[in-house]
Amino acid sequence: MGDPRESSRRRGQGELEVQVLSALRASPGPASTAWVRQELGDGLAYTTVITILTRLLVKGVVTREKSGRSFVWSPVAAEADLAALRMRKVLDGESDREAVLASFVTALPRDDELLLRELLRGEREQEN
Known part of the structure; x- marks a missing residue:
């Protein structure tokens, strides 16, 4: 045991x-x-x-x-949906959302940062 x-x-x-x-x-x-x-x-x-x-x-x-x-x-939701929900929950609990998001993005590996930029520009379809 x-x-x-x-x-x-x-x-x-x-x-x-x-x-x-x-x-x-x-x-x-x-x-x-x-x-x-x-x-x-x-x-x-x-x-x-x-x-x-x-x-x-x-x-x-x-x-x-x-x-x-x-x-x-x-x-009904993919694990990615649940992870995103947890991320939003954490973000909602912070008073300085801009600082949290900026810190998050700057800490991403380069490939993830580029992927995020593509998603924000609508250049990539999200896969479910």
């Missing part, structure tokens, strides 16, 4: 959402909350998984449909 500190460590912002979304993508079809919880495999409470799924529903990255007395869940 692993180090007990590993299972009790605090997850980073959005990390659990990414794990839940990855589990949904691994599902052969719409997945129940219990299935997602089992796939995550680290003893999360059922209510925690429901909370994360509901947050993802509000963000528009999963859908749910009634199945018996509960719901089944499906992903």
Whole structure:
């Protein structure tokens, strides 16, 4: 068994959402909350998984449909969409957006900076 500190460590912002979304993508079809919880495999409470799924529903990255007395869940957004959502969330929490964006762009590798410039000019189609 692993180090007990590993299972009790605090997850980073959005990390659990990414794990839940990855589990949904691994599902052969719409997945129940219990299935997602089992796939995550680290003893999360059922209510925690429901909370994360509901947050993802509000963000528009999963859908749910009634199945018996509960719901089944499906992903609708690509991982890139979820990463972009996290980036916007961080940016929204900052008071000097211009400084944050400038720092972000200047820290990009040259190829990524050129790609971003192309996207902003509309010279490249986004792939989904």
